[in-house]
Amino acid sequence: MNRRRQPMQPTDPRVRAYTDEHIRTLLAELHERGRKFGLIFPSATTDKTLDGRILVRFNTAPASTLLNLLTLLLDADRERPCGS
16 A cells, blocks of 8 residues: 655644654664665764754754655555565
8 A cells, every 4th residue: 555645844843842862763763774775874963953843964954854754764664575
């Protein structure tokens, strides 16, 4: 089943609920899941907070970028055949 989800927007109010610790945990998951696909983000870390939203250091991308990347990786991982 291929459900099309809309990407989370930087202005989505749910982003404000993520703490620095949450984002660091999600970054660790991004590193782990991305490695399977050859995606490596060695310098990705949390940055400053802007208007109540934690920025992620991918050129100061908002946390929504991190969440959207993780969603894509989770979807891709689910679609991979077992054993590949």
